[in-house]
Amino acid sequence: MLDPKLLRETPELVKASQRARGADEGLVDAWHAADSNWRSLNTKYDLIRAEQKNLSKAIGPLQGKLKGGDSAVQDELAQLMQKATALADELTQLAVDRDAAEAAANKIMGGFANIVDADAPVGGEDDFKIIETIGTPRDFKAAGFEPKDHIELGELLGAIDIERGAKVSGSRFYYLTGVGALLELALVRMAMDFATKWGFTAVIPPALVRPQAMEGTGFLGQAAVDVYHLPADDLYLVGTSEVPLAAFHMDEILDGRDLPLRYAGFSPCFRREAGSHGKDTKGIIRVHWFDKVELFAFCDPKDAAAEHAKFLEFEKEFLTALELPFRVLDIATGDLGMSAIRKFDCEAWIPSQSAYREVTSTSNCTTFQSRRLRIRSKVSEGAEYVSTLNGTLMASTRTIVALLENHQQADGSVKVPKALIPHLGMEVLTPVAKRI
């Protein structure tokens, strides 16, 4: 949700942002009309309500006198009662109108995406800016062999079983087996160790949430078709632990001195992938479920840009420790999520595709989510909305794909990056003699 003040005071800024996103700037004027309608009804209601309260206060004592036998007040009382009844009726109607006007204004408000950062590149999906490229893709030709893809490597190592995943759960499901399962656990533990070192509190949040949590984080808007819903219980399966982490402090007023509050959540992520039929149909690049370690922070709005920069540094440090070649993108305005004002993606090199593919993504959502979730911090006077930031640290499937493919050797074995060895307890993953 946007700050209504921003819309009232700097409508041009909001219009410019809508344009940069390729969104409807007409919403700004529509909201203004709806808002002033609501404000005038609200003022009217308040005035009449005040009058009614004053009348009610007069009625009490008069009734007392009447009960005490003072019949002289009877006429006055009857008059007041009549007036009060009329006011009560008027209020009932006004409340209906006022609430309808408010709902209309809120509906328009809900359509606004966050104000894009002035530094974000303007344009659509392909207009991202490459900030930097770290590491160099290996020259497999020089090494004398063709790189295998992660599907083949996963089979050789007994690490990934896609066929049985499909048999049991359908397409885009998989089993991690043997070293595959151990690899994920080691990556999770390594990610959590890094995050803890950076000042994040490790969290294992619920992966099923109520509608208000899903709604509050903005996933029931355009992205609703991608969300799994359990109608019998009206619960949603989260697509990222960003949801339960953001909602963790829902309806709370935090102590400003505690900021930033940093959490690293580990949870399964469920995605219907409704709009991506035909994309990445092979392997485990795009799946309906994977596990992820997600970074999340609540911070002072003044520090949000700096915190965002730190999130990117954290992601880079982790990918570097895994010895993966990757590049960093500054995502263009038209490709930002609704809540984000700026987004950086890290894309790891995938040898079998000869392409960089997204492995992490970090967004600065300023106060957009905290307004919906009513998360504020106590400052000297009053309370102000906090900024929220999120970023992937380790998405298990894509990280495993990148690791296997980049660190493979001619015989199908895979070298374990140094930083991961203590967590995995192995230096090399070796092909199994016989698949289970």
Added chain:
RNA sequence: GGAGGAUUCGCCUAGUGGCCUAUGGCGCUCGCUUGGAAAGCGAGUUGGGGGCAACCCCUCGCGGGUUCAAAUCCCGCAUCCUCCGCCA
């Protein structure tokens, strides 16, 4: 799943239709005091909305209802606790 109880300001708590413009304590903040602290004393301490302002309105878990008037009465929901059942 069944039965009962609870939900008031950061925490505890008073409050059974109008005197609630919500009590008291703890904690916290500021001040006095002090060499400094503790104790003591004094003041402050839920948030939100509208209005140029004076000021007004909302907020007692949430949503409805009754009433001129609701923390208080009625209905629904949520959460927590206790007991029973089932399960791990």
